[in-house]
Amino acid sequence: MRYGLIAGNGQFPFLVIEGARRAGVELAVAAIREETDPMIERVADRLIWVGVGQLGKLIRFFKAEGVARAIMAGQVKHVQIFSDAVPDLRMLKLILRLPRRNTDALIGAVAEELAREGIELIDSTYFIRDQLAADGVMTKRAPDERERGDIEYGLEVAREIARLDLGQTIVVRARACVAIEAMEGTDETIRRAGKLARGRLTVVKIAKPNQDMRFDVPVVGARTIEAMVEAGATCLCLTAGKTLMFDREEMISRADEHRISIIGVQPT
Known part of the structure; x- marks a missing residue:
C-alpha cells in the first residue's frame, strides 16, 4: 500500500518521514x-510543492503516485487557510460548502474530498506512536501538592475550552487561570503567562474530547521546556496517548535538568 504525506510547518513532517x-x-x-x-526536499523520497489552496493539484499528485x-x-x-490562500476551483467549492469556517471543519471537509478519491486520511501519529506521552510521571520529579492542585483545576478548565475548540493549553497559578x-x-x-505572573506556573495541555488523531494533534517539544524555564513554570500535564512529544528523550532530559515535572493523564 502506498502512503502519502501532506506536510505543514515545523518538525512534525520530518518525524513522520523518519518513522x-x-x-x-x-x-x-x-x-x-x-x-x-x-x-524537506533533502529527506523526501518523492515530493511536490502545492499552494495551501491547491487541493486539486494535491489530489492529482496522490492519485498519480497510487x-x-x-x-x-x-x-x-489559520491566516493562511482563511485569509491569504488563493484557492483552486476544487478548494473554493469545498470552502463554500463549509457550515463553519474553523480549522476542524475545513480539514474534515478535505478528508471527505480525499475519501471520494479513494484516499483515506489516517492517524497522523501512525508511524511515530513511540513519541506519544505516556500515562503517569515521565520525569524524575513528580508533581508536588501545589502542582497537583493546579493540575486538578487546570484540567477542569482546559477540558471546557477544548470542548469549545478555543485552544488546548491553559496556564495556572494557585488555582487561578x-x-x-x-x-x-x-x-x-x-x-505570555510568564509575563503576567512569572514563577510557580503549571501548564496543562490536553486533547479535545473525542480528539481526531488525523489532524490538530496536541504537540509539545524541547522548545516547550525552554518556554517553561523562561516563564518560571514548574509542571507540565499532558493527555497520555494523544499528545506528541517531539524529541521526547531530550525534552524529558531538559525537564529533569530544570526540575520540571511532566505527567501524563488519561483522556476523559
Whole structure:
C-alpha cells in the first residue's frame, strides 16, 4: 500500500518521514509552499510543492503516485487557510460548502474530498506512536501538592475550552487561570503567562474530547521546556496517548535538568 504525506510547518513532517522510513515505507510528500521547511526536499523520497489552496493539484499528485492512505502532519496557520490562500476551483467549492469556517471543519471537509478519491486520511501519529506521552510521571520529579492542585483545576478548565475548540493549553497559578491558548500556540501562551505572573506556573495541555488523531494533534517539544524555564513554570500535564512529544528523550532530559515535572493523564 502506498502512503502519502501532506506536510505543514515545523518538525512534525520530518518525524513522520523518519518513522515511515524505519518501518520500510516510502512516502509521496505534498509540501505546503507557504508553510513547509524547504529542507524537506533533502529527506523526501518523492515530493511536490502545492499552494495551501491547491487541493486539486494535491489530489492529482496522490492519485498519480497510487496513494491509498495519507497522513497530515504539521500546522497550517489559520491566516493562511482563511485569509491569504488563493484557492483552486476544487478548494473554493469545498470552502463554500463549509457550515463553519474553523480549522476542524475545513480539514474534515478535505478528508471527505480525499475519501471520494479513494484516499483515506489516517492517524497522523501512525508511524511515530513511540513519541506519544505516556500515562503517569515521565520525569524524575513528580508533581508536588501545589502542582497537583493546579493540575486538578487546570484540567477542569482546559477540558471546557477544548470542548469549545478555543485552544488546548491553559496556564495556572494557585488555582487561578493565568493564560489560555488562542492562535499563538502553546509555547507563546506559556511565555505570555510568564509575563503576567512569572514563577510557580503549571501548564496543562490536553486533547479535545473525542480528539481526531488525523489532524490538530496536541504537540509539545524541547522548545516547550525552554518556554517553561523562561516563564518560571514548574509542571507540565499532558493527555497520555494523544499528545506528541517531539524529541521526547531530550525534552524529558531538559525537564529533569530544570526540575520540571511532566505527567501524563488519561483522556476523559
